[in-house]
Every structure is written in structure tokens, then in C-alpha cells.
Amino acid sequence: MKIFKLVFSPIEVNTYILADDSDNCAIIDCGCYDKEESERLLDFIKSKSINPVLLLNTHCHLDHIFGNRLVLERFGLRPYSSELDEMNRKDAVQHAILFGLTMDDPPEPAGYISDNQIVTFGTEKLVALHVPGHTAGSLAFYSEKNNCVFTGDALFAGSIGRTDLPGGNYDTLIGSIKNKLLVLPPSTVVYPGHGDETTIEKEMKSNPYFHD
Numbered sequence: 001m002k003i004f005k006l007v008f009s010p011i012e013v014n015t016y017i018l019a020d021d022s023d024n025c026a027i028i029d030c031g032c033y034d035k036e037e038s039e040r041l042l043d044f045i046k047s048k049s050i051n052p053v054l055l056l057n058t059h060c061h062l063d064h065i066f067g068n069r070l071v072l073e074r075f076g077l078r079p080y081s082s083e084l085d086e087m088n089r090k091d092a093v094q095h096a097i098l099f100g101l102t103m104d105d106p107p108e109p110a111g112y113i114s115d116n117q118i119v120t121f122g123t124e125k126l127v128a129l130h131v132p133g134h135t136a137g138s139l140a141f142y143s144e145k146n147n148c149v150f151t152g153d154a155l156f157a158g159s160i161g162r163t164d165l166p167g168g169n170y171d172t173l174i175g176s177i178k179n180k181l182l183v184l185p186p187s188t189v190v191y192p193g194h195g196d197e198t199t200i201e202k203e204m205k206s207n208p209y210f211h212d
Contacts, residue, residue, distance in 0.1 A: 001018055001019065001020060001124050001143065001145075001146045002018070002019040003016060003017075003018055003146075003148070003191070004016065004017040004018075004019070004044070004048070005017075005191070006032075006040070006041060006044060008031035008032045008033055008037050008041075008066065008067070009031050009032070009033035009037070009063050009066055010033070010099075010101070011031075011062075011063035011099075011194075012194060013029060013031035013063040013064055013066075013193060013194060014029065014031075014191070014192065014193055014194060014195075015027065015028070015029055015030050015031045015032065015041070015067070016028040016029065016150055016191060017044075017045070017048075017050070017052075018121070018124065019048065019050045020121065020122035020123045020124045021122070021123060022122050022123065023048075023049055023050045023051060024050070024051050024053045024121055024122030024123075025045075025050040025051060025052050025053065025054075025121065025122075026052070026053065026054040026055070026056060026119075026121040026124070026126075027052055027054070027055050027056070027071060027077075028056045028057075028058065028141065028150050029056070029057060029058055029064040029065075029152065029193060030055060030065070030066070030067030030068055030070065030071050031063055031064060031065075031066050031067055032066060032067040032070060033066045033067075033101070033103075037067075038067065038070050041067065041070070042070075042074065052071065052075045052077060053077070053121050053122065054077065054080070054119065054121040055068065055071050055075075055077040055078065055079045055080065055110075056079065056080050056081070056113075056119065056126075056139075056141060057079045057080070057081035057085070057109075057139075058081075058138060058139050058140065058141070058150065058151070058152025058153070058154075058193060059081070059082070059085050059088065059134065059135045059137060059138045059139065059152050059153065060081055060085040060086070060088040060089035060092065060106075060135070060137070061088055061092075061095070061135065061153070061165075062088075062092040062095045062096050062099070062101070062103060064152070064153075064193065065079070065089065065092060065106045066103060068106050068107055069104055069106060069107055072107045077110070078107050078108065078109055078110035079107070079109050079110065080109060080110055080111055080112070080113050080119065081109050081112065081113065081137065081139070082112060082113055082114070082130065082136075082137030082138070082139050083112040083114075083137065084132070084135075084136040084137030084167075085135050085136065085137030085138070085167075086137075087136075087166065087167065088135055088137075088166075088167065089106050089109075091166075092106050093105060093106075113128045113139060114128070114130070115128065115129065115130035116128065116129070116130075119141070124143065124145070124146075125143070125145075126141040126142060126143050126150075127141070127142045127143075127144070128140070128141055128142075129141070129142055129149075129180045129181070130176075130180070131151070131152075131154040131155075131173075131176040131177065131180050131181065132167075132169070132172050132173070132176055133154065133161070133163060133168065133169055133170070133171075133172040133173020133174070133175070133176045133177075134152070134153045134154050134160075134161030134162065134163060134165075134168055134173055135153075135165070135166075135167045135168065136167040137167075138152055138153065138154050138161075138176070139152065140152060140154060140155075140180065140181060142184065142188075147185065147187060147188055147189060148188060148189040148190075148191060149181065149184060149188055149189070149190055149191070149200075150191045150192075151181060151190055151191065151192050151193070152192070152193045153192070153193040153194065154173065154176060154177060154181065155177050155181055155190060155192060155203060155207075156192045156193075156194060156195050156198075157190070157192065157195055157196050157197065157198035157202075157203070158198070158203075158206065158207055158208070159207070159208075159209070160173060160174070160177065160207075160209050161173060161193075174209065177209075177210070178210070181200065182200060182203070182204055182210065184200050185200065186199065186200050186201035186204065187199060187200070187201060188200040190203065
């Protein structure tokens, strides 16, 4: 599986594009905000000759769903996310205003994903892990075959997601990370929603939230 990362919007969210051997691809957290960023995404997809067949959201904070309407309009794909994050999707336009930003109403999901559900695209499969705490419906997507996990805003390199927003809870997030993410193989590469990648082993050893 080929993994590409593009960084979008004033909030600098990581958008991941995962392509299988037949060049079908999944998009995780499409965050392109304006026309220029939308064109950058479309040009990138065209340059790689890949075909989007799946759109996933780790959660529905505005920065992670800015580009969902673009993907619907250009590729006919609605997102899959957790039903527990519908509040954030529905409130995204109002949240954008608080940030001094604007956005259209995000499209409704194609369906909902629950804990341990397998999602597939082309020849690849991802296991959805429910990791609440940053939001009630936060998901991570784990590929055992490719030894990697896409953690959204649950786990970052050297940090964790904020828990002071609606649906957030610190103790819940710590428990989610310990019970769902840190139990993955130590060599698992972590691709977070913001910032650089890391590994499970590195976070177990040096993340101040888990390192005594």
C-alpha cells in the first residue's frame, strides 16, 4: 500500500491517501479548505493516476471534513464515520464561524462505522478502532498488513488530542490509547491527524502522557 500525506487548511490537518496495487485509493480526513487546496488535491490524484473509492473520517471536527463536499461532487463518495460524531458534523458550520472560517454544510455520511469493523478498498482492508476521548466517536484505522495505524486526533507524536471540546474526556482518551493503540505491535507506524508520524514503541517509551 502506498501512503501519501497532504497538509491542508489554516488548522494544518493531515489528509492521507492510501492506494492499493491496482491504484484504487481511500482518502482519510479530506481537509482541503479553499479552491486552491481543492485543486491541489485533484491535481495530486490525477498525477498519481489513482482512483478514489472510499472516504473515511477519523472524527467530524471541521478541519477533518472541510473537503468532504469536494469528494462527493468530484468522485461521488460520501464519507464513513462514527454515528457518535454526528453532533460534530452537524455543528461544523457554526464551529467554522468561531474560527473565523466558512464552510458549506458537510454531506451526510454514506454509513456509520463501529468498533472492530473492517472496511475495505481494492485489495486493502483496515480495521476501525473506537478511540473516544478527543470526541465521542473518534476512530483509528489499523492496517495489520502494512503495519500502520491512522489515529486522527487521539494520539500524536509526543502528545495526545485535546479533551476540552464537546464530547471530549481526558480519562476516556487515556484509556482508549492504552487499550486500543498501545497494544498494537511496537513497530506499528502511527500516522496522526496533525504533525509527523511516529511509532507505537516510541510513544510507549517517550510520550509524556504515558512515560513515568
